[in-house]
Amino acid sequence: MNKDRIKIILAGGLMVCGLSGCALFNKGSVQYTRTTTVGQEIMDLQQARDQNAITEEEYNDAKKEILKLVNED
Numbered sequence: 001m002n003k004d005r006i007k008i009i010l011a012g013g014l015m016v017c018g019l020s021g022c023a024l025f026n027k028g029s030v031q032y033t034r035t036t037t038v039g040q041e042i043m044d045l046q047q048a049r050d051q052n053a054i055t056e057e058e059y060n061d062a063k064k065e066i067l068k069l070v071n072e073d
Helices: 002-024 038-050 056-072
Strands: none
Touching (some): 038 056
């Protein structure tokens, strides 16, 4: 009985290590693809701010991020 329990624990541990190990070797690059224009994104942000869906601070932070992405291109 004890040996069976040890085998199950080891099998589970190996499975977890194997699955997590796969993620460690997955070193792909992330590419951002814009599906809207910068103007449309900012207008959507303004609308969200005007409807109190986001705060003024969230609006300014998001706008800065959008403009930073544009300047990197």
